[in-house]
Amino acid sequence: MASALSDVPSGLVAPDDVNGLVPQLWPESAHRDAAGRLVVGGLDAATLAARFGTPLYVVDEDEARGRARRTRLAFESAAAAAGTDVTVYYAGKAFLSGAVVRWVTEEGLAVDVCTGGELAVALGAGVDPARIGFHGNNKSLAEIDAAVAAGVGAIVIDSEIEIERVAAAAARAGRRQRVRLRVNSGVHASTHEFLATAHEDQKFGVSLDRAAELGARIRGHESLEFLGLHCHIGSQIFEAPGFAESASRLLAAHAELSAAAPVPELNLGGGFGIAYTAADSPQPIEDIARGILDAVVAGCRERGLPVPKLAFEPGRSIIGPAGVTLYTVGTIKAVPIDGGERRYVSVDGGMSDNARTALYEAQYSARLASRTSAAAPALSRVVGKHCESGDIVVDAEYLPADTGPGDLLAVPATGAYCWSLSSNYNHVPRPPVVAVREGSARVIVRGETIDDLLARDLGLEPTAIDTAATGDAATEGTPA
Template identity: 55%
Template structure:
């Protein structure tokens, strides 16, 4: 399924996958594979992952972080955040590129283990871990359990005692640093469900984070690896990481002063931003690495403590830009807008998917870009809105985009930067089966996740 002339095609550039090109016939190819051929053989909707791009992004981040922190004389370690998109194939890619796997549920943890990932290279997050998740993590000997509350300190310690093992633990803290593109994905502020605050509730008291760290040290069933912070998602300015690093390093020094224990690792989470629209600029790996390494070194000097090993958990920045979603256009309907609107008429372009395969626009107004990828067009561009087929007026995939005026039923349309959270957050609303996922690389197609069918949905229905 190599696209004719794909090698001579014109690169699409941001925000499309790095191997995306458009041929003279208007057909777009990714990974040397024609999207027209993919739609014909695999059907639509379809998630398409550029394996070369995804691997390359993982490798670039690992290289940049390793080099920047090596200049400070310490190691940097990366864990791919499975919540972005995880399947066994992706788990293997990430470990082959030198990353561990960060999980947040029984399903993610089991997927990583079943992919053959070394348990020592797996972490488990979650603000409400189940007994089954804790027991599996401990019995498999995973490398780290990120504790999220004082209650969880006792639960994990008790579970480890019952199994006759010792849990390797970190504590998630909230630094008060606000970062991210939307309130729902900003996780460093204190009025939210994750972690424990580094700030005391009252003068003269220990902060909730310090109290929990001391509690961990009091339990011989727990080995305290370090302190974890995650400040948000879709962050485009490294200043937030620098501010969070300063707070975490201060807490680390405070713990050492109180207990004599200087923890060996600081995890600064992920959330590195990407470009979703043409003209946007993503956060470059080298910039993140250099500025964060400098901030950690400065905080170590300020607190008079040795530099820790530093870890990160990127997800979106690796998976997001490497993936697209391929759709077939159905109904096209012009809608006259009220006087005073930004345009007199908007073209509503309906596709064969929608909020079931990309909930982010409906959930928090995420902006995406779409283009026709199956032909050329000389028609003028008109303002359009790409909408799905679910029974919701808010079922909008792309709020505003300029598309050729002659867009019609049967056209192929692709939405960029859906590699992160598209499949992971997909649902079967209206009993629409979830799309499959394929990887493309060097002209070859590798199925990663099978397309669901109505028969799959009925198999769960007990009648």
């Protein structure tokens, strides 16, 4: 189907094989079986949809574990070559559940959290508190007390006022709390404005030129142990140069602090990017790790400093490519526009299970998952069921022209920030998360039901909750 639309992403071209799976977008286990169905973790999409329904978050456990292990080994190898050690934290904000916490810790990673809820999940999953880092630009006093009482390995101080708050909490608990100071290096990623978190006009961290002053204040508290500086330059970064430049700037402040007393470590954050479309080409994590470590070594040599212990906090690059979301197609609509037409493919989820397209203009890919097709590729926009014009799942993708109601669609690279940002917009229940591995599947986060949503509404009569249902049964008053 031809299109004269002017807003097609520049990197999107009609595929030679509309059924093909671009390798960098999918878990390594993904393939099509003899019937043409998408298979992930040894289970086909139709079987998963029949068993668990759609929308459905599917996470390939082996992919997540493999990426965690590969990331740790990449940084450990680069650090060893530089004569230092490294700690790799999993950034829980990408997607946190008890199962995922156990996967990454069993692969040797520590865990980074940023709220009391995330801390509770990590502790509940059995993480050694000493291997937890606690972030957040506005930690409540209760959250700080909880983190100190739990014995977390490090609290990242994000503002001047937090120095006193964390020091007081540690003193009350009779502990010496290890802390880092988050600073803004002035380097930010070449990415969406809302994802660039190291430029000066933002809510995170303190200005780099105050590092020495605030570091001295931290050291003035007997209840605090100063580990070093922390910086996060943004998200979805494909190469090492931005990290290298940020490290160079941080090392100047690190050197000033080291003149007064040893500074044992430097935390350079995370933000390593992944491929969401065929146009994306992130560097291998091994190359990024070597590039960053080379810059740190050069900066330390220039300033006559020992290479500090390093820390990093990847999240998306570990869990993102492990996730695939399954949807069922509902309606197809062709809308005349710009001298051509826009083909809308509506699915049974949307911005309540993937808000990133609406929030960041994020680009995704999609493939027919329940079968293959010999039809020509048709430029399509995959949209959700919500009462919102911005409810877009995949802005532009070539799907078979015969895609129709009842077909399953799969959207890859949805393991990060999709469940984490999910909502009940339009009173749509959040989908379950199912882990797949070697032909077995298990629910790791229970999906919600309409009854779950109604149970929280204290303005409803109990009988309305007891009899709520969908379809004709609700009209007839039949109990659910």
